[in-house]
Amino acid sequence: MSLPSLLDALERLPVFARVLNTLPPPGSTLRVAGLPGSADATLVAALARRLPTRFLVVAADGVPQAERLLADLHTLLNETPVALYPPREGFGEIEPHVEVAGERVETLERLGRGEIRILLTTPRALLERTRLPGALADLRLELRRGDVRRPRELAEHLERIGFTRVPMVEDVSQFSLRGGIFDVYSFGMAEPVRMEFWGDEITDLRHFELSSQRSTRAVDLAVVLPVDGQVKEDATSAERLSITALFPPDALLVQPTGAHLLPELKRTWDEAEHHLELARRRGEDVDARDELFDAPDATAAVLAAFGTVRLVDPTAEQADVVFPLRAPEPIDRDIKRLRRLVRDGVPTVILCDNEGQCERLDELLNEDARDPSPAALVVGALGGGWIVPPGDTERGLRVLTDHEIFRRERRVRRARRYVSGTLDSLALRAGDFVVHLEHGVGIYRGIETIFVGQSTVEVAVVEYEGGDRLNVPLYRIDQLERYRAADDVNDDAPPPRLHRLGGKRWAQQRDRARAAIQEMTLELLDLYARRKVASRPAHVPDTAWQRQLESSFLFEDTPDQRKATTDVKKDMESTRPMDRLLVGDVGYGKTEIAVRAAFKAVQSGRQVAVLVPTTILADQHARTFGERLADFPVTVAVMSRFQSPKEQAETIAGLAAKKIDIVIGTHRLLSPDVSFADLGVIIVDEEHRFGVKHKERLKQLKLETDVLTLTATPIPRTLHLSLAGLRDMTLMQTPPRDRSPVLTFVEPMDDGLLEEGIARELDRGGQVFFVHNRIETIVAIADHLRRVVPRARIAVAHGQMKERQLEDIMHRFVSGEVDLLVSTLIVESGLDVPNANTMFVNRADH
Template sequence: MIKVEMTPISPLQPPIPRSIDNRLQWGNLKGDSVSLAISTLAEKNQGPLLLITPDVHSANYLHRSLPFFSSADTPILHFPDWETLPYDYFSPHEDIISERLLTLYRLPRLSSGIIISALPTLLQRLPPADHLEKNTFILSVGEKFSLQENRERLISAGYRSVQQVMEHGEYAQRGSIIDIYPMGSPLPYRIELFDDEVTSIRSFDPESQRSVEKIESVRLLPAREYPLTKEAITHFRQSWRAKFLGNPQEAPIYQQISEGEAAAGIEYYLPLFFETTQTFFSYLPKNTTVILFEKLETVAHQFWQEVEHRYEQLRHDLTRPLCPPSELFLSFEQLRIEIKNHTQIKISDAPIIEKTGQVNFATENFPPLLIDHKASQPFARLKNFLHEITAIQGGRVLFCAETDGRRETLLEFLKEIDTTPQAVKNWRTFLAENTRVGLTIAPLDKGVLLSSPPLAIISESQLFGEQIRQRRLEKERKIDPNLLIRNLTELHIGDPVVHIQHGVGRYLGLQTIKTSDQEAEYLTLQYADNDKIYVPVSSLYLISRYAGADASHAPLQKLGSKQWEKIKEKTQKHIRDVAAELLDIYSRRQAATGFTFSIPEKEYSLFRQAFPFEETPDQSAAINDVIVDMSSKRSMDRLICGDVGFGKTEVAMQAAFIAVQNNKQVAVLVPTTLLAEQHFYNFQDRFADWPVRIAAISRLRTQKQRQQITQELAEGKIDIIIGTHKLLSKDIRFKDLGLLIVDEEHRFGVTQKERIKSLRAHVDILTLTATPIPRTLNMSLSGIRDLSLITTPPAKRLSVKTFVHDYSPVLIREAILRENLRGGQVYFLHNDVATLAATAEKLRTIIPEARLAIAHGQMRERDLERVMSDFYHQKYNLLVCTTIIESGIDIPTANTIIINRADRFGLAQLHQLRGRVGRSHHQAYAYLLIPDQEALTADAEKRLSAISQLDDLGVGFNLATHDLEIRGAGELLGVEQSGQIHDIGFSLYLELLEEAVSALKAGREPQFEKPLHAVSEIDLGITTLLPEDYVPDVNARLILYKRLANCKNKREIQALKEELIDRFGPLPPAAQHLLQSAELRLIANELGIQKINIGSKYGYFHFDKKPAIDLTKLIKLVQTQPQRYQLQGDESLRFILSNPTPQSKLETIYELIKNLK
């Protein structure tokens, strides 16, 4: 056998273009060989390569796949699309602008590398190149930096002033520290000044606000693709008045820009800011080679059709006049002229007739390699292919998995065909090493097959089929449900709060109070008759948010009366009874030995691996929680809370698989017939490779079919039954029910809920919900039910942009058009069957070109099913419907929902309805229409405000808590508790309930008279606060005070101290004393010292009845130094202060504590 010498030379060697006149054409580039050829050329070519793809999707794929084949020092730049429609009312996301500006800045400086962009993106006109150069500046350590001048410069460059920097284009100033998140930067920076000199620049984590590393300089790009300098605004105003008719004062965009504000959709007025615009090619180095993909001319023609159509549709609005398309976009002919100035390569995946400058590459199509689990030999195709290629001299194979986890799975599969590939770090390592069969991590989908030299790169997708995989977050974190609730909303002036000793009052803000020798901050609380109390920030543990009924009608207590004590006493008695009832259920669940499921490792592993998506971290955690519950002796009662489409059903399917493998039956309870059918088909698909019998019982089955299903269920012939509330009826009997899965419990009535409750003690129950109702949430937080959160969005899922707007035919037309033009579908929800047909007729008038259908719950079941099926298959693109869609089938192409009279819906329902859209990777939109903003009730206004503010993904849990705050905490255990909760607020109610439950669990009576989580009081007689000039933002100070009050050990205080220094600079004495006071509180708490009180001459320690100090040492101290130490009664020690300075006081206290331990 001849030894084949393996070297790190690419197996594809494309010809290098020599001049502008040298036009090349590459053919037969199949699969990922195009990335391999381009990356090889990039290393040899004298100048950068610009890849022009026909669409955004192919540009994004190349941006992912090219780094795998390229050397580490090859720059790969992406110029992304705005992802808005022509003449859109929306501006691109800050992260998109950030990447675009960074690419434009780097282009003129690029001597080699690869630039990727889609054709429609390159047809947009851009700001002149000098705009970027003039508005970019470098800031270095040691340079002079005038705060005032640079603040103006940042505002002119489009940066927004905020309290805390979180996103690109933001800055914040706190004294001599400036935080800024420059465009094009992976992290924000913290710039520290001394006088007017930069003394330090550190990158920091926007999540934790903690510094990451020191750097010497930072580059500040402008924050927008247009300037907001005074000169640019003047130019914009003059250009507007010269170009457009009508009164400019009636145009909101004109007014906003005149005031220096960044208006939404302003990008389509770019020519008004400059004398002339330029193109992407104005930024390109002259020696750039342009690589042209197929179908570009067709795509350009379609793009221009869309632009002209939208221009004609929108140009008649005099308050928003439009620039003609020719001023904003290049024609394809103009683009051709720009390209002619560069060397060109056209590429094709099909073979071409070879002439001068044309070459076909030695790539081939793969034979089918898909693993067929239903076949008797699932791996036969792959095994034969591997045998053929490795039998050829020098034949080599590289398998590619997308993640470490997937690599392990792939390795297990390959062992089935006696193949053990060698793990290689990357493509270059594989080329350099003499590896016949390798395995690496790469984001490839299509693979490469070369005939000369014989080489195959095989991707996961070729073996397992197309999979949508989860984009890995840079930082994965587990979300604590209690933390979410604690940090949900900041305290605003006027909000009601509960002081455990004084009752419900209203928060009026933080106030600094000075006495002769000290200064401290206090919360000002207002009570009935305008009486006020001042609570030191060190006592924040006594305060909780009032989350009861409508906050504006919170029952303020009268100070000095016994009203609050009576309310507390009554509530405590009631809470004790509630806790006893809760514990009765809890103890029955704990005592009742449920079925202990065993986990069939091999079968379960195969089932889990067959999931066509990659599990998100939260999903994996939820599945593991369920496995632990099911394998324990007690019955499971777990709530899985996750937004619509976040993968709760897969958790349920895996639980069902375990139950069935243990010969138990599974019931899946859903609120609607349509959902029952979708679940039925989804379960059938998921269990297709397993001998599991699945059935659905609903109105869509005939009477005879239902009778047969009922009989087979009782005989144990059906493993999984899916149905609506009929499943809970008395005539449904199971042979051996082991698991009940409840989807959206809040949609069921009282009778059904009681039936579910009766099953809890002896059947494992798994409840799935996007927005838990208050009762469900209360139960979970009270520790009676277990809770798993799924807050990580699935792959390619974007948050839903949400707008609250008065009813407007113009807005409705625009919203439907913008969705239909990108091939999407729209729900128009009008929840009144009587006027639904009339609403549909109005819509036909507003947008006659839409293909409209109607759906509501009073239709015949089969008619409704047909309409939904036709809508799913895109026969219609506008569905006028009622809330029948709330728990409906998934339609990935429906990405806009318009909800008429949104003020009439509850928060949980609005969230569920909004979750109907955004099931794909497209940006989704929700329009909440109201009759008149001023006519809204306060409650409705709060609901709409809450849902429009929380448009992030995974906020269902937060919305449920908002719902508690808005409408009162509702029912607990099915009994109304709203009276007590209205009186004392949900937070305190829950805290008292937790105390009652834990006390009764421990076999003692609840101690309500003692403040919960009581801590020692410390009054050092010195100034202890965060000065306003140190932390200027009131909310930030309040949050920091709260965090300090919640610190449980010295380590946490030290971490907070480091954070303060990092974010705000060196600690001033008052802040230093505040932290020392907090540390003393922890020590005193541990030793049983209730209170430390320090005056100018004397100090006092007030002890508990059983302090944890050494009493012998205390007595000795008093006896040996009677002039300095004196006992006052049984529980107090007085001591003389030798020096009244703050430092001396602290030293005296620490020394005394040391002597008493």
């Protein structure tokens, strides 16, 4: 069964024919109810399919709802053009976020060419005015091989329409001109484009990779679009317009359930004046509100002139048409209930996020079954399922989603439109610190050409203490290496001390390091020789429960996650104790690998200890493990200062009696009074945060015990052991799909900036960290923030609070009951709040 069958099932209902026959003419409204889950998106998709000449506008209250509908429509409609026109993140005309700016200009360009059939947007975006529609008509460029254009004039044109000239293109809205090579990366391009000129003629047109700067495949046409808010005033005479000016007169407006158009228009209008006034107080040159936004009443009058289908809640408002659909039965991760449900005679479609989920769910549905499951498993993601009840002649249809079956939240992940140039981290740039094998630490000053006798030689220039320079011929470049440390050089870390050419300090440091390595080698050879000959019973192979746990993971595994899972399972199913280092950045999915390993150990009848550096992290891991293992008979306990002495005593007794399967705790787990009945796996999170004594205690525990170490920043010794082959290592280098880069700004303390940044995050439904690392004044800072942003729910957290109070505040923040957390550096160790996308660090220099 395919996804078009979902539209067919809705269109066969008599009530859908009634909607088609009573579509509202311009200026009138049809109220429709009875659309649970993603049935609202299915109705929009069905209307678009049955009305091939109509233009549909869906006005959701905010970006999250619009993105959910966009994702649903992309799943339901393969060929119908659907687009989102998002609002600007700020209230000025310049949009700093390239993803938002790019999506706006691309949508307007496609809308101007009549390509879009369904447009999703928000009241705020409908209110905004922009010069882009007129600028697109005047300034859009099409470049083809064989075109005749003067490179200098082309460069001047790009600067007028908002592009930045750079030596090398590394990001969108940039261009570079080097001789006859012209690189440009515009909105609307899947990849940047390189033009080769012979005189004024474009002789070659190819894409190129930002990371390597190498040309790739040829391209027939390159379209260059202006940059939103950056077009010079003398470049175009276009007036500012609202996007509503581009809608055809017979456009059909759809308002999803819960949308409040007029209140949102008025709220945007009021907030715009407030934020623009703050910008003026900061000395910024901003246009008047009337120039940047239409008045709410005028926009409401324009929208009221279109025919409107308003989706309503029948319990709150009278509907003209009511669909007989209902929400699907809750499964709550009960696979036995799901097996019974799909065999009740109603055709069932189960939508899975990816092929891997389809395969795992298929195994679960057909396990121990005599007949194959009648459910149709289809790759596709929708926000929620629904049921078309059986009728006299119809068998009905049940639509389920895998995230509802496994009771997990669906997060809409949108593909990033543009890539940024991330050059090899080992590539040297002028100013980098380097280490020369014979002379020590210096500063790399670049490549120069020098005369040697009658010829020239290219050399790498390294500057040492006192300004002395060493010329390293490129054929001896292997003696140079970029300086690396446990905490690599960055803007916050102090720079390394330079060595002096011909000095003795570098030779002495090298000798000391060599002696320490020899001592460590003897110790490690003894330890790891004993581990090599040690053995323990193998863990059990994957069970149905293991497959069910992995199927319930919220996201699609990255390739590195799949490899890490395979590596860890292979280690655990052998008879040699595991000692694996799992290296991956924050958010790359290390904790999920740990959950799977722990569950595998528990199914083998063994206990698991998860060692974390802070109480906050222990509490977070306890929630993660508890939620992931909630449907299985696994006992998870926590041991940290959040627990009372009585609770700790009960946990210690439970571990000794094997009543606790998984214990998560800080270094308290390493105390002599803590003993395990059958410890199978030790999971160490952020090993570098533990002291020497803690690691000595770990050594005693782990001779015949599996050890899985998770870290984003491996300490040099740990990394050396892995690279030398004494410890196994898995690298998780693949970021989660479509992860956005982190943007960092250094600004003076300013209430207007604070209010704008916090308000922007709250408007998108997000949360904010405010780090203030002085307990004496943290309450005063929180009170000040309450005056600056009165609508934000603010809480304070620091390490001197009572454990229960701190635990309650952190739990409220993670669960979304607190908008702004003012805290000390107690949040630094891996605290995971996916909804928090903005952090202010007060006095970052301290």
